Amino acid sequence: MARERIVKVLIDGATSDLSFTYLVPAGLRVETGHRVRVPLRNRSAIGTVTVLEEIETDNLGYPLKPILGVVSEDPFLTAGLMRLAEWISSFYLTPIESVIRSMLPKPSRGEEEKRKTAKFVELAVALSPEILESFSGRQKKHREALVILQEQGSCPLTELTGTHGVSRPALKALQERGFVTIVDRIVSRDPLGEVEYLESAPLVLNDEQRIVLDQVFESSRLVEAGEKVKPILLYGVTGSGKTEVYLQAIQRTIEAGKGAIVLVPEIALTPQTADRFKQRFAKIKDQVAILHSNLSEGERHDEWRKVLDQKARIVIGARSAIFSPIENLGLIVVDEEHENSYKQDTSPRYQARDIAVVRGHLEGCPVLLGSATPSLESWNNVLSGKYDLTTMRLRIDNQKLPIIRVIDMRNEGKKSQSGPTILSTRLRLAMEQRLAKGEQIILFLNRRGFARNILCPECGYVANCRHCSTTMTLHRKEDRLICHICGFSQLPPSRCPECSSRSIVNAGYGTERVEEILRQVFTEARISRVDTDSMRKKGELRNTLNAFRSKKIDILLGTRMIAKGLHFPNVTLVGILNADVGLYIPDFRAGERTFQLLTQVAGRAGRGELEGEVVVQTYTPHHPSIQFARHHDFDGFAEYELAMRRQFNHPPFSHLALITSRSVHQERAEFSLKTLHARLKRNLPAEISLTDPLPSPLVKSHDQWRFQIVLKSNGARRLASHIREVMKDLTFPDDVMVTIDIDPYSMS
Numbered sequence: 001m002a003r004e005r006i007v008k009v010l011i012d013g014a015t016s017d018l019s020f021t022y023l024v025p026a027g028l029r030v031e032t033g034h035r036v037r038v039p040l041r042n043r044s045a046i047g048t049v050t051v052l053e054e055i056e057t058d059n060l061g062y063p064l065k066p067i068l069g070v071v072s073e074d075p076f077l078t079a080g081l082m083r084l085a086e087w088i089s090s091f092y093l094t095p096i097e098s099v100i101r102s103m104l105p106k107p108s109r110g111e112e113e114k115r116k117t118a119k120f121v122e123l124a125v126a127l128s129p130e131i132l133e134s135f136s137g138r139q140k141k142h143r144e145a146l147v148i149l150q151e152q153g154s155c156p157l158t159e160l161t162g163t164h165g166v167s168r169p170a171l172k173a174l175q176e177r178g179f180v181t182i183v184d185r186i187v188s189r190d191p192l193g194e195v196e197y198l199e200s201a202p203l204v205l206n207d208e209q210r211i212v213l214d215q216v217f218e219s220s221r222l223v224e225a226g227e228k229v230k231p232i233l234l235y236g237v238t239g240s241g242k243t244e245v246y247l248q249a250i251q252r253t254i255e256a257g258k259g260a261i262v263l264v265p266e267i268a269l270t271p272q273t274a275d276r277f278k279q280r281f282a283k284i285k286d287q288v289a290i291l292h293s294n295l296s297e298g299e300r301h302d303e304w305r306k307v308l309d310q311k312a313r314i315v316i317g318a319r320s321a322i323f324s325p326i327e328n329l330g331l332i333v334v335d336e337e338h339e340n341s342y343k344q345d346t347s348p349r350y351q352a353r354d355i356a357v358v359r360g361h362l363e364g365c366p367v368l369l370g371s372a373t374p375s376l377e378s379w380n381n382v383l384s385g386k387y388d389l390t391t392m393r394l395r396i397d398n399q400k401l402p403i404i405r406v407i408d409m410r411n412e413g414k415k416s417q418s419g420p421t422i423l424s425t426r427l428r429l430a431m432e433q434r435l436a437k438g439e440q441i442i443l444f445l446n447r448r449g450f451a452r453n454i455l456c457p458e459c460g461y462v463a464n465c466r467h468c469s470t471t472m473t474l475h476r477k478e479d480r481l482i483c484h485i486c487g488f489s490q491l492p493p494s495r496c497p498e499c500s501s502r503s504i505v506n507a508g509y510g511t512e513r514v515e516e517i518l519r520q521v522f523t524e525a526r527i528s529r530v531d532t533d534s535m536r537k538k539g540e541l542r543n544t545l546n547a548f549r550s551k552k553i554d555i556l557l558g559t560r561m562i563a564k565g566l567h568f569p570n571v572t573l574v575g576i577l578n579a580d581v582g583l584y585i586p587d588f589r590a591g592e593r594t595f596q597l598l599t600q601v602a603g604r605a606g607r608g609e610l611e612g613e614v615v616v617q618t619y620t621p622h623h624p625s626i627q628f629a630r631h632h633d634f635d636g637f638a639e640y641e642l643a644m645r646r647q648f649n650h651p652p653f654s655h656l657a658l659i660t661s662r663s664v665h666q667e668r669a670e671f672s673l674k675t676l677h678a679r680l681k682r683n684l685p686a687e688i689s690l691t692d693p694l695p696s697p698l699v700k701s702h703d704q705w706r707f708q709i710v711l712k713s714n715g716a717r718r719l720a721s722h723i724r725e726v727m728k729d730l731t732f733p734d735d736v737m738v739t740i741d742i743d744p745y746s747m748s
């Protein structure tokens with residue numbers, strides 16, 4: 001009887017979850033997660049090993065082909081990640097192959113892992129005094145080179161010829177005579193390599209922090225003892241010292257010989273946040289990997305490699321960092337757990353916070369979700385006993401939460417003669433006072449550009465994007481109308497394209513316009529604008545925030561980029577220019593988002609000795625989101641909003657699935673969805689409700705027409721499995737794309 005090792009291999013690009021079985025040649029080291037080359041019909045292909053086992057091959061009845069070789073030196077995915085991939089694939093209705101691919105950074109997905117190499121000079125012989133002496137006089141540099149190599153073993157070629165001044169001909173001579181060899185070695189690009197970090201010592205925790213930390217430790221202890229633990233939701237007001245708790249929890253995790261992942265929303269992964277981690281762990285700087293979107297593909301890959309090689313044991317990163325291949329995971333922290341950016345809006349459409357909980361469950365590690373404005377999903381999980389709750393209601397040193405004043409802009413509008421009122425009298429006065437005292441100000445407006453759109457008062461023409469069903473935003477610096485959906489741009493017309501009127505006007509305002517006005521009003525003040533337009537260059541955001549911190553800037557004006565994770569003790573005034581942006585969009589989460597944003601932005605004020613003030617400008621001052629935020633009343637807001645959600649059976653009381661069809665042909669997109677709808681209607685159990693096929697709120701985007709069906713059920717898994725069943729053998733025309741989004745966050 002022959003017992004042989006076989007593997008199941010998932011071929012790259014496979015759309016079904018089918019995997020093929022191969023023999024493992026004797027002596028070849030293969031594990032699950034390895035990338036391998038295999039024969040497939042009459043070609044060869046690359047794939048990932050999903051199963052490795054030993055079986056009797058004698059009575060198999062058919063011959064198995066052997067795999068041709070391994071592509072990666074070591075497995076790219078840990079066993080834990082393989083199980084996670086299966087979970088994601090079945091929950092989010094995504095082929096497992098595409099899930100696995102999205103877990104790997106691009107340069108590692110191909111035939112060969114692309115890694116950066118550099119030339120190194122190595123000593124090829126054992127040096128004796130005789131050899132050294134043979135280089136004298138004019139050959140002094142030859143000798144120096146050999147001595148350096150003897151001390152260091154090897155040396156980067158550029159360093160030898162640069163810093164040490166060894167000439168190329170000298171090096172060549174040494175090489176020809178067999179004293180040294182020049183080799184290619186893998187080096188890693190460390191984006192923060194040159195920056196020196198001053199170590200920051202752990203702070204003495206206050207009582208609230210102590211209790212939270214103990215709770216995390218207790219969780220770790222229970223897990224250690226083989227028990228199951230619940231995720232912990234840390235509800236801590238802005239400035240209550242959550243980050244310090246994370247830092248100390250991570251420290252303990254590392255000391256216990258385990259690894260930690262910290263998820264931070266992309267937008268909050270500012271240089272300031274990254275620095276706090278780098279400083280605390282300055283001594284073990286190389287064990288910290290930071291993954292953010294500003295890294296080049298190569299840098300990102302190198303950071304990931306450090307984790308795979310188990311050199312880095314702390315990973316801080318946005319959404320996809322949850323897939324870091326850490327072997328022995330001891331803690332997952334999800335900061336600002338309520339952030340919608342944890343949801344990926346392309347396939348696989350996973351929610352990283354939820355994945356963190358699943359991974360913690362699969363790998364037996366505590367999960368800590370933190371926020372000053374917990375998501376209603378998590379809050380409801382606390383109420384139903386799925387999560388444990390721990391709270392920090394006080395700011396550090398008992399600083400007061402800022403006073404929030406709500407300004408009714410309808411009254412302000414009446415005062416002004418022309419154009420939109422951007423600064424209310426109240427805000428303007430408050431700004432003058434703060435500036436006079438040398439204190440700093442943050443102004444927030446979640447809309448970039450100069451004017452929201454341009455229109456013709458004569459005939460009603462509005463400049464729309466020709467590729468999307470949306471208006472174009474005027475950007476004055478570039479002098480272009482730009483579509484914020486697809487990026488299409490065109491010159492602004494000087495007269496109306498419809499009626500040729502010259503009286504075309506700018507409507508609404510964005511950060512670019514506000515900046516212009518601020519410069520006119522506060523001529524003395526130093527003003528900086530932070531949005532994706534002004535912060536394109538690498539390092540620009542870091543420089544601006546540093547300048548603000550060192551008080552070289554008086555007023556910082558910005559979009560969501562400045563809403564989170566920033567801590568400036570000298571900021572005493574925060575102005576929210578238009579709290580209504582985002583409130584009146586057709587989305588049941590609009591109110592929750594507005595509450596969160598107001599609370600978070602307001603939380604930037606008064607984080608030092610000085611008391612803070614927040615001025616909120618709005619046209620709907622009585623809206624519950626604004627009123628609850630004004631009173632810093634998360635509990636009140638949650639109770640109110642959950643009651644509404646329950647009444648309409650909205651999430652978190654139900655789960656949604658959004659099915660969208662897209663095509664450049666309007667009728668085809670619509671027809672395909674109608675067919676699908678009929679089929680769903682026939683086959684779904686009564687418990688699952690579904691809407692008619694309707695045009696998406698953004699009916700055209702990137703030239704594609706979009707139609708949608710929304711399904712609702714009380715169980716997400718049930719919903720997914722029913723949809724899978726119905727869609728199983730349904731095909732659509734090539735030019736129609738149908739996507740399914742389980743637990744969608746954007747309904748547009």
Ligand code: ADP
Binds near residue numbers: 236242567
């Ligand atoms: P959060 O993340 O909850 O908004 P931070 O962790 O940013 O709050 O803490 C706010 C400020 O308080 C930071 O400057 C931090 O260094 C400081 N801080 C946190 N914990 C303590 C402590 N125990 N003692 C003194 N200062 C602290």
Ligand code: ZN
Binds near residue numbers: 459499
């Ligand atoms: Zn006109």
Ligand code: ZN
Binds near residue numbers: 466486487
């Ligand atoms: Zn467009």
